[in-house]
Amino acid sequence: MNRYQRCVWGLVLLAVPALHALERTDTEFRIFQFPADRIPRIDGKVDDWQIVGSDYVYGTDQLADTVQGNGTNHDPTDLDVKVRVGWVKGLNRLYFLYEAFDDYWNMHIRRGDIFEVCVDGDLSGGPFIINSQMDQSEAHFRFKGVHAQNYHIFTPPGPGRDWVFVWGCQPWIGVLPYANHAYSHALKEGEGGRLVLEFWITPFDYAPYDGPARAVPSQLVEDTRIGLSWAVLDYDENSSKYEGFWNLSHNTRMDSDASMLCAFRLMPPEPRFLPALHADWSFKILDMDRRLVAFKDCSHGTVDAWLWDFDDGTTSSEQHPIHQYEKPGQHVVTLTIKGPAGERRRIKVFDVVVR
Ligand SMILES: [Ca+2]
Ligand SMILES: [Ca+2]
Ligand SMILES: [Ca+2]
Numbered sequence: 001m002n003r004y005q006r007c008v009w010g011l012v013l014l015a016v017p018a019l020h021a022l023e024r025t026d027t028e029f030r031i032f033q034f035p036a037d038r039i040p041r042i043d044g045k046v047d048d049w050q051i052v053g054s055d056y057v058y059g060t061d062q063l064a065d066t067v068q069g070n071g072t073n074h075d076p077t078d079l080d081v082k083v084r085v086g087w088v089k090g091l092n093r094l095y096f097l098y099e100a101f102d103d104y105w106n107m108h109i110r111r112g113d114i115f116e117v118c119v120d121g122d123l124s125g126g127p128f129i130i131n132s133q134m135d136q137s138e139a140h141f142r143f144k145g146v147h148a149q150n151y152h153i154f155t156p157p158g159p160g161r162d163w164v165f166v167w168g169c170q171p172w173i174g175v176l177p178y179a180n181h182a183y184s185h186a187l188k189e190g191e192g193g194r195l196v197l198e199f200w201i202t203p204f205d206y207a208p209y210d211g212p213a214r215a216v217p218s219q220l221v222e223d224t225r226i227g228l229s230w231a232v233l234d235y236d237e238n239s240s241k242y243e244g245f246w247n248l249s250h251n252t253r254m255d256s257d258a259s260m261l262c263a264f265r266l267m268p269p270e271p272r273f274l275p276a277l278h279a280d281w282s283f284k285i286l287d288m289d290r291r292l293v294a295f296k297d298c299s300h301g302t303v304d305a306w307l308w309d310f311d312d313g314t315t316s317s318e319q320h321p322i323h324q325y326e327k328p329g330q331h332v333v334t335l336t337i338k339g340p341a342g343e344r345r346r347i348k349v350f351d352v353v354v355r
Helices: 003-018 136-142
Strands: 026-032 077-089 096-103 116-121 151-156 164-166 178-186 194-203 205-206 227-234 244-247 262-266 282-289 293-296 303-308 323-324 327-340 340-352
Touching: 026 227, 077 227, 096 116, 096 227, 116 194, 136 293, 151 194, 178 244, 282 340
Parallel strands: 026 077, 026 262
Antiparallel strands: 077 096, 096 194, 116 151, 116 227, 151 164, 178 194, 227 244, 227 262, 282 293, 293 323, 303 327, 327 340
């Protein structure tokens, strides 16, 4: 086990006791980390998802019908779905690939087939649609969807319709630069067949009615958990009655209470996408008056030795040194690491400036 893996395992073990206030507490679902040079193109084509392993695919077998009483009696000739979720480190987006077979695609404007996604990016938990202490109008504009979000995605939308109804007061989250989508299908109303929907959304800690200016996107952090669930609302010939209401959390109120969502972990990159040894670092000015700077090693791979050159005639062999500059200046700082896989270097040009 290398240093990187030890670090990941340490975080996993620390996180286990916090499994509360979510549904299906025996299960932690996983969100695949796309490498920065393999970000999916939102075009409805699935080729860019081939790198996502089968252990990231969540199928119909994970769903339970909590409304019509079908329980876990799945009939793949009636409905069969596969969902994959991904993310990219540094982007606060959740990517989805939804692949579905339905024996009857119902495009009714209100009671048609829907893929419903609910997300709570900061695990704030609790109700997010109805607040019984507010009147209806106040709750709509100040509460609904503000700290967790609900997307009713039409599968597929009828001609001329939006792709999503945001059940909340913030319809602006359903379009660029906060969401993007593409369908691939050749379905007509009432037909059976296969649909592909590729999309991404942005979860928000705070998503107010009046637009993005005051909004706070959820910061997606590697190896932490978010609250997430989905439901497939299958209407067939009869638009007044669900054929099935299949949801991942096995609790219908995942649609309105973030404590009923499931735990999803923002996974680290798969080792196959990482070089054996890679040098990187970051820094933070601790105290500008004293020109005191904290340097943090962010390398991965097995490292036996670190050498920092602070560009003021001094060096350090600590992993995460704190350094005090004597004089103002702009510095070209270099970290050199050594390990069984060789030697790597990361030079940042004039990033470290003290006055
Ligand atoms: Ca694609
Ligand atoms: Ca069906
Ligand atoms: Ca249907």
